[in-house]
Amino acid sequence: MDEIYRTEYDGLQAIWRLNHRHEIAIMFVHKLSDSTSIVAFAPDDYPDLVQARERLPKLAKLWDAVRHDFWTEVIPAHRRSPPPEASR
Structure with a gap:
């Protein structure tokens, strides 16, 4: 559960991980251009x-x-439901 994930959108990057209950835990957000911190959580x-x-x-x-x-x-692909078109 200690894997760190990075998500980028519109010049920002959120660093997050999954907590012990498999929920997203946001660690911090920074600008990609210069690494300026937007927010950091304890x-x-x-x-x-x-x-x-x-x-x-x-x-x-x-x-x-x-x-x-x-x-x-x-979330592993095998745990997701197939799209409705796939069952036709």
Whole structure:
């Protein structure tokens, strides 16, 4: 569970991991161009994705990208349902 994930959107990068309950834990966000920190959270206060959206609503598109990466990269393909077209 200690694998670190990186999601990029619109010049920003979110660094996150999965916590012990398999939930997203946002560690920090920085600008890709110069590594300027946008926000950094203490290890005992990593927000989940819902909390991150509440605390930093202006980063909604980045949070959407994190959610997308979680569902497409982190959750194994065999656990996802096939698209409806595949059952025809």
